[in-house]
Amino acid sequence: MQSYSFSDAEYDELRRLIENQVGIALSGGKRDLVYSRVSRRLRSRNLSSFAQYLSLLRSGDEEELSELVNAMTTNVTQFFRESHHFDYLNQKFFPEMVASKGSDKTIRIWSAGCSSGEEPYSIAIVLAEFLENHPGWKGEIWATDVDGAILRQAEDGIYAMDRLKSVSRERLRRFFLRGSGPNEGKARVGRTLRDLVSFQRVNLIESWPVRTAFDAIFCRNVIIYFDRGHKSQVVDGFADHLQPHGYLFLGHSESLHGLSERYQLIGQTIYRRR
Ligand SMILES: C[S@@+](CC[C@H](N)C(=O)[O-])C[C@H]1O[C@@H](n2cnc3c(N)ncnc32)[C@H](O)[C@@H]1O
Structure with missing residues (x-):
């Protein structure tokens, strides 16, 4: 070479x-x-x-x-990575949404730095399960990344079976389609999940085309690669686009300590807007 x-x-x-x-x-x-x-x-x-x-x-x-x-960019990711965040959605976040959102029955979540889609589709699985049991509620997941090539993979939503090891059989059966022809041995994300997620190329250090306030933002294992100035800029920007008391989920080795005064730590890498 x-x-x-x-x-x-x-x-x-x-x-x-x-x-x-x-x-x-x-x-x-x-x-x-x-x-x-x-x-x-x-x-x-x-x-x-x-x-x-x-x-x-x-x-x-x-x-x-x-x-x-x-x-x-480094695109390493997996389904249900840092699974305690998904337990938190089920045990605390969804019940709280039901108790506090009043007449606005749409749950809005941003997966910022979504890589090849495993993170937003994992969120979509628990959200779909919640919606099934809560008639009248809706969900929207906005999944963004700066890397256009990885975002195309995310939109395709086709995964080799070994990438789906952390998805239960029951969830595979309900939310994925078995690949055939060139996709033999792979699984494809089904309609229920697709309908919940929309993808867009967004560079977190530029301005964001956001017109809504999110109930939660997942930005995990992304700012770890940023310099300090961009880390602060991005997390402060998130606070402007979160509902009052909205949630920010970070990656396992990330922290807001000394970066932003606008959040309160409430769980393992789980923050709430003050
Ligand atoms: C290690 S992956 C994390 C994927 C997922 N959030 C997870 O935790 O499994 C980091 C992602 O951040 C994206 N990224 C890096 N810099 C970015 C930027 N300035 N704006 C948006 N996305 C960025 C990369 O393209 C990559 O897909």
């Missing part, structure tokens, strides 16, 4: 570009990762050096800029 020279100045320029585009902070320790992911872009564009690649980006090639962003 071809190798390329990669100077400190080139690394710094790429690092700054990625941070400005998506807020992802790359320390010196990420140099090998950047080299390996960006080398693939050089190969696919038939370029022979990082210098050529950077001048392509400097020329304002928007498509390549999106490809660079897609290459630099």
Whole structure:
């Protein structure tokens, strides 16, 4: 495989570009990762050096800029990841919605940084089960990510069976369709879940096309990659788009400690707008 020279100045320029585009902070320790992911872009564009690649980006090639962003995001996810959050929805959140929402019987949830869809579809499963038992109630899940390629996978909603290990047989039977032909051995998200989720490309460090106030926002394992300034900007922005006392669910190693005064910690990585 071809190798390329990669100077400190080139690394710094790429690092700054990625941070400005998506807020992802790359320390010196990420140099090998950047080299390996960006080398693939050089190969696919038939370029022979990082210098050529950077001048392509400097020329304002928007498509390549999106490809660079897609290459630099980390998309690891799984169904019912951090399962205590889904227990919380069932045990505390839904009963509280019923008790407090009055005549507005629509539950609105944002999955921000939804990756390939496992998170919003997991939320959709527990929401669908709630709606079945609560006639007159509706649900809307807005699932967004900056990575256009992963978002297309999320919309397709087709998963190999080993990615569905944490979904019970009963839920698989009720909410998924068995794949056939080229999708043999895979399962496809069924209509009930699809109808609950809408996908959109949104960069969390730019302005958000939001016209509603959410009852809960899931932003898990996303801000961990951001620099401090963008972390604060994003979580403070969420508070502006949450219902009073709305919920923010973060990833297992994320915390708002020292980042925002607008939330109260009420459970394991579960926050409430003050
Ligand atoms: C590790 S995945 C987390 C997926 C899911 N929330 C979970 O916890 O399983 C992080 C996701 O954040 C997305 N992301 C990174 N920077 C972003 C940004 N500036 N705006 C929106 N999404 C971003 C990535 O594309 C990636 O899909």
